[in-house]
Amino acid sequence: MPRILIVGGGYAGFYTAWKLEKHLRKGEADVTIVDPLPYMTYQPFLPEVAAGSIEARHSVVALRRHLDKTSIVAAKVTGINHANKVATITPIAGEPYEMEYDQIVVTAGAVSRTFPIPGIADNAIGLKTIEEAVAIRDRLMSNFDKASTLPPGPERDRLLTVVVVGGGFAGIEVFAELRSLASSLVERYPQITFEDTHFHLVEAMGRIMPEVSLKTSEWVLRNLAKRGAAVHLDTQVTGAVDGNIELSTGETIPSDLIIWTAGVMANPTVVRGGDLPVEERGRIRTRADLRVGTEDEIVEGAWAAGDVSAVPDLSGGGVGGYCVPNAQHAVRQAKLLAKNLVAVLRGEVPKEYFHKNLGAVAGLGLWVGVFQSGKFALTGPLAWLAHRGYHGLAMPSWERKWRVIWGWWNNFWLGRDLVNLETVQNPRYVFEEFAARPRPPQPAVTPPAEPRGATKADAAKADAAR
Known part of the structure; x- marks a missing residue:
């Protein structure tokens, strides 16, 4: 066949x-x-995974579980x-x-899609895979742990600075979601204040989110500004060596977390x-x-x-x-x-693909969102609910839908999960630290050679003297 x-x-x-x-x-x-x-990633959920609003495993679909008649290689x-x-x-x-x-x-x-900018390939991270989303979340939370032990200064500021490159939907969503996560973390770290955290978004164009109207994008900018985030429009990244983000405006932003979403x-x-x-x-x-x-x-x-x-x-x-x-x-x-x-x-004629865009929805942190369909736009909590409703229903299979919705329901009553599992990337570190290892072999001791002509009596005297 x-x-x-x-x-x-x-x-x-x-x-x-x-x-x-x-x-x-x-x-x-x-x-x-x-x-x-072995799984399909529902990429619209990656910003919420990065912010800890969705469990990472719930945003992917196991191929072998849901494709019963298909060979998986x-x-x-x-x-x-x-x-x-x-x-x-x-x-x-x-x-x-x-x-x-x-x-x-x-x-x-x-x-x-990246460009040959010095330092980007070595220091930045994308947002196309579930692994990247988890790594972003764990890095931000680990940086809070490190910063809480340091006195105010350049190193502390660097750990608490996040830079996102790209002002499209993916960039804006992860930027806003991480801003929301950082605000939650500040409440748990008495050593760190809201003003100690710094969020910068760099966009080469003169506006963000071209998928929505200019009026809606300007509302997003105002909302981000109220939340203490800085957006650099008409600005390009010219370097990122050693975590120092150099901008075309001449400004340099030291950061330990650089997220690339520019295309x-x-x-x-x-x-x-x-x-x-x-x-x-x-x-x-x-x-x-x-x-x-x-x-x-x-x-x-x-x-x-x-x-x-x-x-x-x-x-x-x-x-x-x-x-x-x-x-x-x-x-x-x-x-x-x-x-x-x-x-x-079956020898039949195929149909042409025709789909008129239904609109765009984006989540910008808890209870903040935007929705645009034609000239109609919503902002705030209603748009946020529309975002979750649309993507919750769009998630393939009812098994996955229920896992995601159940997680949202639990978070509503129990709050955001703030567990940091960055050490899972090196799971053997405790075992290696305390594991018993064989002692290195000791060099064999060679007895001194007896002088020529020595008798047994002489050897006995020498042994007695020793």
Whole structure:
């Protein structure tokens, strides 16, 4: 039967496999999904994970639990030879091998897009994975522990300074959520005051959050200013060596936590390692029906969706005529892709993807949010509830929905969980400190040589003398 290979188990890849299991008849096709991670990350929840409002494990979906009929391969696809319909699979353990397929679905997602700025690669951290969100939270909380033991001074200020680069939705949300977390932490550290904490957001454009109206973005700026956060507009980062953030304005901000959210790019490992057509921004060129190709030409047997693809936005609202890379498009494209792929297998005509943006919601810390749909906008607690309601329902599977909502309910009554588990990144430190180790071998003692001509009596006298 036809072999369907799905490259990437992220939002679009998971939903494609999930819906294929629903639409395919028994024995109609064999589906394999390849991803080095055993779970799908719901990325809109990463800012709340970083702030401790959502348990990290609740914001991911286990592939093996929810994909009952799909083969899961823990590996990377490092090459696509579509001319021969063969993919190079590099497993997390073992040697690379080749896998043949009949239909390929590329949903490898995106990674953080950075620039060759000195110090960024060595000192900054992104916000595309659950591991990054957890590390950000633990670093901030560990810095509070360290700062509470230090007298006021430059080192203390550096530990209590957070810099976020990028004023899009991801940057603003994690910036505001961490500001909210820091305000909660201050109440638990009598040695640290609110004024001791410093939050800076750096944005190269003249405004933040281009997904919402200018009026709404200005409200966000005023709200952040009231909460003691500084936003640097029309400013670029020129250096970050040794944690010293150098700005194009000439200002230098020492910080121990630098978060980079200034854009994304299609997964280069998959895009550059294959022979599928790529457009000028490095995404796989995709038709409106989600088959790879152009309006005039179809690459048979190849599909793409999500952040790795350049899908025409037929609603007319996309930047440059293409759908913007967000979860709203990824899930809807994946659902249609599954239907279209099954339709093609059955000799039917696939449908074109059309989705008009429903709006945008963002959480900016507890009880603060924004919601924008067309010209209608909400700010404050109602928008925050809309944000949680939308994403709570959008989380795949009722099992995951209940875990997230139950966590929110517990936090409402019990408060934010402030446990710091940074040491989990070095779990053997206590064992290593106290583990008994074998003593090093002692050098053998060689008895002194007897002089030539010595008799047994002489040797006995020497022993007696010793």
